[in-house]
Amino acid sequence: MIVDLWRNIRKYEGQLKNLDAAVRAIEALKEKKTGRYEFDGGFFMIQEGYTRFADDGQFEAHRKYLDIQYITGGCEEMAWADIDDVTEAVPFDEDKDIGFYEGDRSHHMLISPGMFYVVFPHDAHEPCIHTGDQAHHYTKIVIKLPV
Numbered sequence: 001m002i003v004d005l006w007r008n009i010r011k012y013e014g015q016l017k018n019l020d021a022a023v024r025a026i027e028a029l030k031e032k033k034t035g036r037y038e039f040d041g042g043f044f045m046i047q048e049g050y051t052r053f054a055d056d057g058q059f060e061a062h063r064k065y066l067d068i069q070y071i072t073g074g075c076e077e078m079a080w081a082d083i084d085d086v087t088e089a090v091p092f093d094e095d096k097d098i099g100f101y102e103g104d105r106s107h108h109m110l111i112s113p114g115m116f117y118v119v120f121p122h123d124a125h126e127p128c129i130h131t132g133d134q135a136h137h138y139t140k141i142v143i144k145l146p147v
Helices: 006-012 019-028
Strands: 002-005 035-039 042-050 059-061 065-074 076-082 087-093 098-102 108-111 115-119 123-130 137-146
Touching: 002 006, 006 019, 006 065, 006 115, 019 035, 019 042, 019 137, 065 076, 108 115, 115 123
Parallel strands: none
Antiparallel strands: 002 115, 035 042, 042 137, 059 098, 059 123, 065 115, 065 137, 076 108, 076 123, 087 098
């Protein structure tokens, strides 16, 4: 897992295949509306919503794509666990490239505007959560790059 500021995203271009194409596609987008956008080498989604209480969700993990989740407005909390330390709750769906898991949420952090995190196939993650009483509003860009 990587956690950093978006202003440093280009420092990872040599390490994450097709990242340069993703950043160029996002920068070229004139109107950033929610939805899915394709680019040569992957796709990204612009999302908006409210966080849910951490205990109400499950970890997720992917095998075909890594996620780069970039918070553009508001905030969210995110929980992380190694895939070997969680238990499968819903069998992995190869077509949707997602599996759901139960596990310990003791590793979590606040992701504020301008921050991003990268999760790899070994990273079980629970995005879009809050641990306090108040839900957070967020806008974000989720980039999917093939592994």
